[in-house]
Amino acid sequence: MTILLVALGAALGAPLRYGADRMIQARHDSVFPxxxxxxxxxxxxxxxxLVALPAGDEVMAAAGTGLCGALTTYSTFGYETLRLAEDGAKTYALFNAAASIGAGLGAAFCGMAVAQAVIGA
Known part of the structure; x- marks a missing residue:
C-alpha cells in the first residue's frame, strides 16, 4: 500500500514541478534557473x-516522499548549475548553488515553524 501512496504523490508532484518550472522560467529573461x-x-x-506535523506514515509516504520527492529536483539543480558554469556564467552558478542550499534550508525551517505554530507546539 505504501508504494501506491508514494506513486500517487509522485504522479501529482512531477507534473506540478514541470508546469511550475516552465511557467516561472517563461516570466524571466535570465539564464538563472x-x-x-x-x-x-x-x-x-x-x-x-509535513515533518513537523503529527502526520502518519501514509501522509508522509504520499505527501513527503511522493509529492515533495517529485516536486523537487536535485538532478536538474546539479545539471543547471554545471551548465551555467560551462557556459561562462560562473557567478550565476555559484549563486545558484549557494542560494539553493541556503534558501532550501531556510524554507524547511520556516515550514517547520509554521507547522509548530499551527499545532500549538
Whole structure:
C-alpha cells in the first residue's frame, strides 16, 4: 500500500514541478534557473511543514516522499548549475548553488515553524 501512496504523490508532484518550472522560467529573461530554484525551495518548505506535523506514515509516504520527492529536483539543480558554469556564467552558478542550499534550508525551517505554530507546539 505504501508504494501506491508514494506513486500517487509522485504522479501529482512531477507534473506540478514541470508546469511550475516552465511557467516561472517563461516570466524571466535570465539564464538563472528561477523555475527549478522556486520548486526546490517550495518543496523544502512543504517537507519541513509535513515533518513537523503529527502526520502518519501514509501522509508522509504520499505527501513527503511522493509529492515533495517529485516536486523537487536535485538532478536538474546539479545539471543547471554545471551548465551555467560551462557556459561562462560562473557567478550565476555559484549563486545558484549557494542560494539553493541556503534558501532550501531556510524554507524547511520556516515550514517547520509554521507547522509548530499551527499545532500549538
Amino acid at each position: 528561477w523555475g527549478t530554484f522556486t520548486v526546490n525551495v517550495t518543496g523544502c518548505a512543504l517537507l519541513g511543514f
